[in-house]
Amino acid sequence: NAGVTQTPKFQVLKTGQSMTLQCAQDMNHNSMYWYRQDPGMGLRLIYYSASEGTTDKGEVPNGYNVSRLNKREFSLRLESAAPSQTSVYFCASSEMVWTGGDEQYFGPGTRLTVT
Amino acid sequence: ELKVEQNPLFLSMQEGKNYTIYCNYSTTSDRLYWYRQDPGKSLESLFVLLSNGAVKQEGRLMASLDTKARLSTLHITAAVHDLSATYFCAVDPLVRETSGSRLTFGEGTQLTVNP
Numbered sequence: 001n002a003g004v005t006q007t008p009k010f011q012v013l014k015t016g017q018s019m020t021l022q023c024a025q026d027m028n029h030n031s032m033y034w035y036r037q038d039p040g041m042g043l044r045l046i047y048y049s050a051s052e053g054t055t056d057k058g059e060v061p062n063g064y065n066v067s068r069l070n071k072r073e074f075s076l077r078l079e080s081a082a083p084s085q086t087s088v089y090f091c092a093s094s095e096m097v098w099t100g101g102d103e104q105y106f107g108p109g110t111r112l113t114v115t
Numbered sequence: 116e117l118k119v120e121q122n123p124l125f126l127s128m129q130e131g132k133n134y135t136i137y138c139n140y141s142t143t144s145d146r147l148y149w150y151r152q153d154p155g156k157s158l159e160s161l162f163v164l165l166s167n168g169a170v171k172q173e174g175r176l177m178a179s180l181d182t183k184a185r186l187s188t189l190h191i192t193a194a195v196h197d198l199s200a201t202y203f204c205a206v207d208p209l210v211r212e213t214s215g216s217r218l219t220f221g222e223g224t225q226l227t228v229n230p
C-alpha cells in the first residue's frame with residue numbers, strides 16, 4: 001500500500017497563477033484533510049472532508065478551494081496564488097476505529113513557493 | 116477557540132538523559148495525538164491517547180494524558196541521537212461517532228540529542 005500520496009512534490013508559482021494540488025489515499029479512509037505548515041509552526045487545517053460528498057472549512061480556508069473527487073482523492077486548488085501561500089502543504093486521511101480513535105495518516109507534502 | 120501549547124519549544128539534551136515535553140490545551144478533550152516529524156519529512160504518528168489516565172509506551176518514549184488538567188506529557192528516557200526530531204501534540208475537541216477529526220496542533224518541540 002502506498003498510503004497517502006501527493007503531487008507535485010515541489011512547485012514554484014508566480015503571483016496570480018493558479019494550480020491544483022492532488023492527493024490520493026489507498027487505505028479506504030472516509031475522511032481526508034488539507035493542512036499547511038509554515039516555518040516554526042504546527043500544522044493548520046485548511047479544509048477537510050469527513051466523507052465522500054462533503055467538505056468543510058478549517059482554520060485557514062481563505063484563498064483555497066477543495067474538491068472531493070471520490071473516496072480516494074481530495075484536491076486543493078489555489079485560484080490566484082499569493083506570496084502568503086508559500087508553505088508546505090500536507091494531505092492526510094483517517095478512519096474512525098472502534099476504540100474511538102481517528103488517527104490521521106499524512107502524505108509526503110508539497111513544497112510551494114509563490115514569488 | 117482551542118489553543119494547544121507545547122513547552123519547551125526547543126530542547127537540547129545529552130544522550131542518556133531523561134526529559135519531558137508538555138502539551139497543554141484549553142478546552143475539554145479526551146482525544147490527543149502525538150506525532151514526530153524529521154526535517155523535511157512528513158508527520159509520523161507516535162501515540163493515540165483516548166481517555167483520562169491513558170498511558171502509552173514505545174521504546175524510549177512514553178505518553179500520558181490527564182484530561183482534568185488538560186495536559187499531556189511525552190517522556191523521553193535515556194535519549195539517543197535517533198530521537199532528534201520535532202514532536203507535535205494535536206488535540207481533537209469534538210465528540211463524534213464518525214470520522215472527521217479537526218485537529219489543532221501545538222507549535223512543536225524541536226528536540227536535539229547530542230552525543
